[in-house]
Amino acid sequence: MSKTIFITGTSSGLGKLTAIHFAKLGWNVAATMRSPEKETELTTYSNIKIFKLDVTDVEQVRSAVQEATEAFGKIDVVVNNAGMGAYGALELAEEETIDWQFAVNVRGPINVIRGFLPHFRGNGGGKFINISSLMGVTTAVPIGSLYNMSKFALEGLTEGLYYELKPLNIGLHLIEQGGSAGNNFLNNIIWSQSEDIRAYDDIIAKVKESFERSAESPSDDPQEIVNAIAKLATGESNQFRTLVGKSTEDLVAFRKSVPIEQFLETVASNYNL
Template sequence: MRPETVLITGCSSGIGRATAEAFLDDGWTVYATARDPDDIADLEAHENCVTDELDVTDDSDVRNVVNRMLRNEDRIDCLVNNAGYAQFGPTEEVPVEAVEDQFEVNVYGPHRLTRAVLPHMREAGEGTIVNLSSVAGRVSMPGGGAYSGSKFALEAMTDSLRWEVDGHGIDAVLIEPGPVRTKFNDRATEESDAAERTDAYEWFWSAFEDTQVLGGDGPGAVEPEEVATAIVDAANLTDPPARMPVGTVAKLLVKSRFLPDSVVDLAMRFARKRMD
């Protein structure tokens, strides 16, 4: 039998790169994609890996990559929507255009890819769509409205999708990492420059600059390979769970959403005082 095939977005580094390597180690045929194909050219050293250029905000890129994969392999067994980034900043200071860009990549990108592969998965009567969310898709923090908003939206879309495709033999799974040791923080810091800073939220920016955003270098952070293992497990399981939190921090924070809002607000006020 021919190996199963997976299409992965955002493979230039971090979770995407680790996921491509994990699927290759598991014997899959991998279509690894990135906006800059030079970033993933070395992956072609693997016999079962094909690299391609893909900007998830470009309809023609999505269409071309999916068509090439089907032409070469005649199947798409799994789609991993990994490409994404974070826009941080207080709501008042984040321009509308920056929020639009955030949703363009984190929400509309996965929607484009999902629509492109679903007809073929339905015809095959099987398949798995894995969407990379975050603990920020379950719990929002100050300055994280744009990013969490995009991940909350992705979670809602995936929940709907899971029920919609249940009768077609297709699974839809959310992966929810906590802090991960990747270059995520570097991109988040760059994107924060888009904020139109006032002097009203200095407490937030002070905390933002003193910490590693989601703690990628702090205690509780996991390696990208741990997230990649969860993704491969989701693709291989006959009946995968709807959500797979990764890391102790993620599991604890997800549980915090069941606390009364008054308790969470009190904890946030206490944390704010520590920042001032």
């Protein structure tokens, strides 16, 4: 019998690619997104069903879990992929931006995990794969404190949950990637900056410029990330954390190999701070 995967944030980027990959592998796919009415590509696959889901809305999570389990009977793997970036100066961030960053990247996965736990308990097991980031294990980019906060929190949530879900045969995994091609991530960033307070202008400009450069030559191949998700979903890998991409691996290795003060100063000096 085909297995079923439930994925959040499948309107673009990694989520969409993952949905298509699993559909081609013959899995059933519950592809969720905020605006299903706009989707034209995933609708062409007979084994993909699309469900409306804004992960910040607990009621929508309940409905999506119910509809997906009714449609497919059993969900085997849940991928918490939906995520957005808040960058810019913390001092200049709108209150709503701070709450929104937490709501999408942390509260969202919490809502989805809590939504699926009764189903997984009932089935005697299941698997959560949480899409974190290089920014979940290092502070590789200045003015990314809110995004760092959200992905560090996702890492802590996932690691902390390990113990209570292990006896229930429910697995937890984290994927840490750098920038990859073919997504909307950079277009969707909310930048906190101000016309009145110019103290952060230089560093904001430098980070924007480095993002533009990395968009032109992204460090990670998105298919590598999808392959890493597939290995975890099929049980070929049981790694708790999977780092994807050479530059991500190198940076995390460097982070671990030197005192934090040296790491912070190295990143700062990369941006002439």
